[in-house]
Amino acid sequence: VALVLVAADAGVVAPGTDALLNVCMDAKHHKSQPGPEGRLHEQCSPWKDNACCTANTSWEAHRDQSNLYNFNWNHCGVMPAKCKRHFIQDTCLYECSPNLGPWIQQADSSWRRQRILHVPLCKEDCEEWWEDCRDALTCKENWHKGWNWATGRNRCPWGSPCRPFSQVFPRPKDLCEKIWSSSFRYSPERRGSGRCIQMWFDPVQGNPNEAVAKYYAGRKRSSPAQVDEVAPQSDQAVRALPWPVLVLLPLALQELGALGSLGWGSL
Secondary structure: OHHHHHHHHHOOOOOOOOOOOOOOOOEOOOOOOOEOOOOOOHHHHHHOOOEOOOHHHHHHOOOOEOOOOOOEOOEOEOOOHHHHHHHHHHHHHHHHOOOOHHHEEEOOOOOEOEEEOOEEEOHHHHHHHHHHHOOOEEOOOOOOOOOEOOOOOOEOOOOOOOEEHHHHOOOHHHHHHHOOOOOEEEOOOOOOOOOOEOOOOOHHHOOOHHHHHHHHHHHHHHOHHHOHHHOOOHHHOOOOOOHHHHHHHHHHHHHHHHHHHOOOOOO
């Protein structure tokens, strides 16, 4: 039993570092470590001082048919510019932000090993996204899967007609939470509260998402069972253990087995 406690202490992150803060996902276009990128393009520019994306990735994020994922925003006709602006910001946040650590999960995918899940997106971000896209057209609720890729670009699957966003996503909450397989969670918190992630921000005022990441990282460390938006996937629990725990765990189990043989198995 004592060895388990020692192992847990050994797994504490070294002073000055935090595995949940200032990190990049292990995904297709992300850098391994965040850092300055002075020439990020347009809507990705707020992250230029500390980014997980490169200048080339930020440029591709603004194209109608980006080479990042061969994804076509105009699958149901030309997407209005005011709507597309939100999807570009969404892409910039995903590719560039080093403040998504508390919501990073393992992903078994050919194009990424990690993803984000249940990031609490600020109320205004969801509502403005929905309002600016309500008259745009789409044929799918979940844009992560189910497309016809026969031509190398996403096309609507057979039997899925194009409809206004307001019909496919009746509420802002539906848009934020369903379009990318629950990557985002609709938060009742507002921008500036320190409790929700902003999809875009004015870099002159600093990056507000840094404080948000620190808040949720603290919640995850203190009471992970109560933080539903950052709860780890069960099949990743063992792989998530730090190496000291993995090294000492067999010894701890042997000790517990010895105690059990003495009739102390209920301890």
